[in-house]
Amino acid sequence: MKSLSIKDIAVKAGVSITTVSFIINGKARDKSISEAVIKKVEKIIVESGYKPNQIARSLRTGNSNIIGLIVEDISNSFFSKIARLIEDKAYKKGYKIIYSSTENHIEKAKELITMFKSRKVDGYIISPIKGLEEDIQQLMADNKPVILFDRNLPDLDANYVGADHFKATYHSIESFIKQGKKKISLVTIDIDVQQITERLTAYKKALADYDIPYEENLVLKVHFNQDEKETMVQMEKLFQTEEIDAVLFATNYLAISGLKVLKQTGKKIGNDFSVIAYDDHEVFELHTPGISAVQQPLEEIAETVIQLILSQLSSKTKLDNQHIILPAKLIER
Amino acid sequence: MKSLSIKDIAVKAGVSITTVSFIINGKARDKSISEAVIKKVEKIIVESGYKPNQIARSLRTGNSNIIGLIVEDISNSFFSKIARLIEDKAYKKGYKIIYSSTENHIEKAKELITMFKSRKVDGYIISPIKGLEEDIQQLMADNKPVILFDRNLPDLDANYVGADHFKATYHSIESFIKQGKKKISLVTIDIDVQQITERLTAYKKALADYDIPYEENLVLKVHFNQDEKETMVQMEKLFQTEEIDAVLFATNYLAISGLKVLKQTGKKIGNDFSVIAYDDHEVFELHTPGISAVQQPLEEIAETVIQLILSQLSSKTKLDNQHIILPAKLIER
DNA sequence: TGAAAAAGGTAAAACGTTTTATGCATACTT
């Protein structure tokens, strides 16, 4: 049941391997192969169902038509939706995606890059974590296209596509303030990437601009890799001990955990307790009452990422790194 | 910036390529290479950070250490959660996953298989759709491990891992009946795979067993690939025109669409209108009131799938096909 | 008419591994 090789086709057609290869790769006219031969070989290829062995092709050409996608957690709806969009668009251009989740482990992330390297992926799409700077730098030094998305590493000059988290956060807090909220809490994670820390900066800035004093104990920094149970305990404490009247959750899973806590403790969301979540999710739409959420432009992010990487892949010369910041929208519910 | 090859290591160590290869692959003692040489070469490998080129390795050995995963839609939380679990477990055994979504398009599914084939993936994990029988048969004839999951193709004798949808559906309907419901509706899709049609069979059986007449107009079969908008229109009609007192949604996205309709139309879930969803989702847990749901044992499904495929991959002889049906749980909320 | 160019094609090297077959010492039997 061995599959056909280019040699089988060559023999069947009574021409050389070279000729078949030229035809397969559309170089036939260029290399002045006669129409008759082209037709004949093409016919045989179609009839026999021959498909070139991509492995052999990759070994020879050095590229794999595979793009590596590294995210924090593919089962998070934000990432799985982006992944689906990216996959879709890449597929149309003849690229496949290999994805993997880092689970916020630097060691796993490094291993993944090594593995992708040895698999000779053509390019990398990475939602990075702190500590990966050197490895990414190395990839770029090797002239591999790299696109960071969602999260950025400040010490690194790389292509980046993401949403305007500062503005989105600022507007969220502002909207709380305009509703008359005074005790506004921020629940975030202690991960050290710009896109997360920015949310804290924007929070502080908005408060300052409206002359509301910043209180440290209104900010909960959850450890990025801890168990959900523990997170919920911490949130419960926060919700109980302070007379908070509004909460902004910095990620969708934090918001979901938060909603679980509220449901368990019977605390109601309403006029004297408002909530905004970061990254929209069906949960927020269907929740009673509806939960306002910051919605990132998934489609545009995916589109931009894939466009960026494709242009890098097709360009011979190294292109300048771009930073593309797309607006995020506050969906009020 | 060319990466190191086995030849570079061989030269550096002053031994042959063969020797290095044996050492890399743990065959050194077998081939009686001296300890001294092993140590020396290993040291050089570590120091230089050499990683074998997987492409070349694949070309030579004929296997890629990659498993292809084909699902309907990776952005569906059921699949993305399974994918994450599978990826995780596969990773630990040295396998990578390439995934792709069929979007229920038979053509795309076929293309994906062809693509995976030309990429020489070692095995296939597929949530299949009708019409793929022949292609899958072909894979098995080629002696490639294939595991179907979630959905089964009745005309095909293949490995299958899935939940007991008949029982789960039966129990769901039974629970409605025991609550005194009389007009029980089923919202399902018109896709022709056993795991979906089974839900209809179980629905009918449960009604029959409790002497409730089956009414065709209480069953809504949504077209599997239609726009959500259209689905919602159909559901709205169903909910309005019949005095339905209970609904079972056959998939989680149908349930989510259903909840959206209910929210829009202001119809309340409660004592005189109950809902059960298929495949649990955070939405159902956090919804007010909580939505009962049939929960498939994701972890066990993933574990079984990966175990099955790994045992096939490591066994020289073709193993008998297995059908593994795991119990699903009705979570009452 | 003769040289140059074009048309039509191919042989063979190369990509980086794994693996088979083989070689040469040295040590162990009898």
Place this chain on the structure above:
DNA sequence: AAGTATGCATAAAACGTTTTACCTTTTTCA
């Protein structure tokens, strides 16, 4: 002392492509 293991190591083929360099025949045109 001859024969046979055994320890240690390697040369070279093979996997299936792409691509470079080259060859022959025909056509062009000064």
